[in-house]
Structures are given as structure tokens and as C-alpha cells.
Amino acid sequence: MIQITDEMPETWVRALAEAVEGYGYEIEDAHEAAIVVELPTDAAQALHADEDQDKLVIGWAGDDESDEPGTVHWGLSGDAAHIDRVETFADETDEIDTIAARVHRLLRTGRTEPRQVQHAVPYAEISDACRCPTAYPCRGIVPAADCPEHGGTRAPAMSWHWEETCI
Ligand SMILES: [Zn+2]
Numbered sequence: 001m002i003q004i005t006d007e008m009p010e011t012w013v014r015a016l017a018e019a020v021e022g023y024g025y026e027i028e029d030a031h032e033a034a035i036v037v038e039l040p041t042d043a044a045q046a047l048h049a050d051e052d053q054d055k056l057v058i059g060w061a062g063d064d065e066s067d068e069p070g071t072v073h074w075g076l077s078g079d080a081a082h083i084d085r086v087e088t089f090a091d092e093t094d095e096i097d098t099i100a101a102r103v104h105r106l107l108r109t110g111r112t113e114p115r116q117v118q119h120a121v122p123y124a125e126i127s128d129a130c131r132c133p134t135a136y137p138c139r140g141i142v143p144a145a146d147c148p149e150h151g152g153t154r155a156p157a158m159s160w161h162w163e164e165t166c167i
Pocket residue numbers: 129130131132141143144147148149150151
């Protein structure tokens with residue numbers, strides 16, 4: 001069981017909260033146990049958040065047996081206290097700017113690190129038949145081989161860009 005711990009130094013909390021705010025996000029709360037960021041609607045979609053999850057919680061979590069202390073985690077929450085699933089995304093020793101950039105990427109794209117995939121933006125409107133996952137934040141697609149509209153043999157006209165550049 002991973003627990004969000006209450007050991008973040010105030011200076012670290014303040015520096016990260018300010019850096020995240022610098023990207024235009026709203027900080028709801030910031031204290032030694034958690035930095036709570038309000039989820040913009042786009043971010044909720046990119047993260048596939050449940051309807052009642054409107055906060056991103058950042059905290060240090062540790063597992064007494066296996067996890068190193070001071071690993072930075074994120075999770076989605078509705079009340080800032082209960083988090084269904086926490087994921088690691090940085091170490092406490094990483095630069096604040098690096099961590100804030102990952103938070104920004106997470107809120108824009110749903111991932112803290114870009115994948116080595118290209119997004120496609122079809123010139124024609126995407127129909128209901130499309131089976132491709134939506135790419136964020138461009139709202140293009142990551143073409144699926146079996147999509148009747150964009151799959152392997154169809155090759156419709158689309159513009160392409162690497163996920164890394166999509167933010
Ligand atoms: Zn498709």
C-alpha cells in the first residue's frame with residue numbers, strides 16, 4: 001500500500017506550486033502532504049478522469065518495504081484526500097523546473113513523458129466508425145491498424161507530428 005506522506009519541505013512545496021502556477025494552472029492547496037491542482041476540463045479529458053475527479057494531487061509517497069522515500073507521485077482525486085491510484089513521475093531530487101514541466105505535459109497530454117509515436121490530424125472529419133485513440137492536446141488520433149477509417153490500407157490524407165512536439 002502506497003501512502004502519500006506528509007514530509008515535503010515547505011520551500012520545495014512553494015517552489016513547485018509556483019512553477020506549476022507559472023504554466024497557468026490553479027493551485028487549490030499546497031502543504032506538506034500535497035499540492036492540489038485544479039484540473040482544467042481539457043486535462044480531465046486527456047487524463048480520462050472520472051466525473052467526480054477534478055483535482056490533481058502531487059505528493060511524496062513511500063512504501064515502508066520497497067519504495068524509496070521521496071519519490072514524487074501524482075494521482076487524481078475528487079476531495080484531495082482520497083486518491084484511487086498513484087503513479088510515480090519524478091524524484092524529489094529532480095529540478096523543480098523539470099518536475100513542473102512534467103506536470104504541464106501530464107495536464108496537456110495525459111502523460112508525463114512523450115511516447116515515440118506520431119499523432120495524425122485527418123483532413124476529413126473523424127466519424128463514429130473511427131477506432132483510433134484520441135491524441136491530446138491536439139485532438140488528433142494515434143492511428144490504429146484496425147480502424148476502418150484510418151487503418152493500414154486506408155491511408156487517408158492526414159498531417160503528422162511527433163507526440164513530443166504536441167503540447
Ligand atoms: Zn481512426
